[in-house]
Amino acid sequence: xxxxxxxxxxxxxxxxxxxxxxxxxxxxxxxxxxxxxxxxxxxxxxxxxxxxxxxxxxxxxxxxxxxxxxxxxxxxxxxxxxxxxxxxxxxxxxxxxxxxxxxxxxxxxxxxxxxxxxxxxxxxxxxxxxxxxxxxxxxxxxxxxxxxxxxxxxxxxxxxxxxxxxxxxxxxxxxxxxxxxxxxxxxxxxxxxxxxxxxxxxxxxxxxxxxxxxxxx
Numbered sequence: 419x420x421x422x423x424x425x426x427x428x429x430x431x432x433x434x435x436x437x438x439x440x441x442x443x444x445x446x447x448x449x450x451x452x453x454x455x456x457x458x459x460x461x462x463x464x465x466x467x468x469x470x471x472x473x474x475x476x477x478x479x480x481x482x483x484x485x486x487x488x489x490x491x492x493x494x495x496x497x498x499x500x501x502x503x504x505x506x507x508x509x510x511x512x513x514x515x516x517x518x519x520x521x522x523x524x525x526x527x528x529x530x531x532x533x534x535x536x537x538x539x540x541x542x543x544x545x546x547x548x549x550x551x552x553x554x555x556x557x558x559x560x561x562x563x564x565x566x567x568x569x570x571x572x573x574x575x576x577x578x579x580x581x582x583x584x585x586x587x588x589x590x591x592x593x594x595x596x597x598x599x600x601x602x603x604x605x606x607x608x609x610x611x612x613x614x615x616x617x618x619x620x621x622x623x624x625x626x627x628x629x630x631x632x633x634x635x
Contacts, residue, residue, distance in 0.1 A: 442606065445471065452467040471605060483497045483504060498536060499540050500618075506533060509528045553625075554621070557617065565610050
């Protein structure tokens with residue numbers, strides 16, 4: 419059996435931390451420049467840089483998981499489930515466009531078409547999934563995924579509640595402030611999910627190489 423513990427040195431972690439920090443800094447600076455200070459700003463609508471970038475990040479996450487499954491051929495059940503999760507999030511993120519230009523309720527149909535066959539495959543291969551999850555659970559990628567999931571799907575939803583912002587601003591309530599806070603928090607969460615996907619991609623490459631070495635030996 420090939421080793422399952424993806425090694426990480428202090429130097430490697432430090433380098434990645436710097437890269438991720440610079441990425442976030444550049445991303446938020448672009449939001450400040452385009453969505454906050456540009457002509458017609460502030461703008462956090464479906465056509466804003468923030469919203470478009472969220473979709474791009476989800477697309478990159480989905481692609482990364484498909485590369486793990488199809489190219490490296492490791493963590494196949496886990497990567498299938500994660501790719502479906504990211505793809506469904508991407509569809510949900512673009513629900514307005516789908517409802518307006520395809521048909522009302524199109525995004526729900528697409529999510530269902532993605533979810534049902536994926537769950538069927540994962541349930542059928544549940545033993546393999548549990549083994550793969552054990553491999554991932556102790557990795558940096560899983561930690562980043564958990565953080566990204568909590569920020570995106572829990573924190574941003576609670577932080578973006580109108581009641582909270584009405585209470586904070588009272589009669590001076592501005593919807594754009596609430597939207598900005600929610601969307602930027604969501605963008606940060608999606609960035610963490612991208613970092614997680616990259617870490618899992620690196621882990622998959624290492625596992626694939628380790629598997630080849632073990633097979634050759």
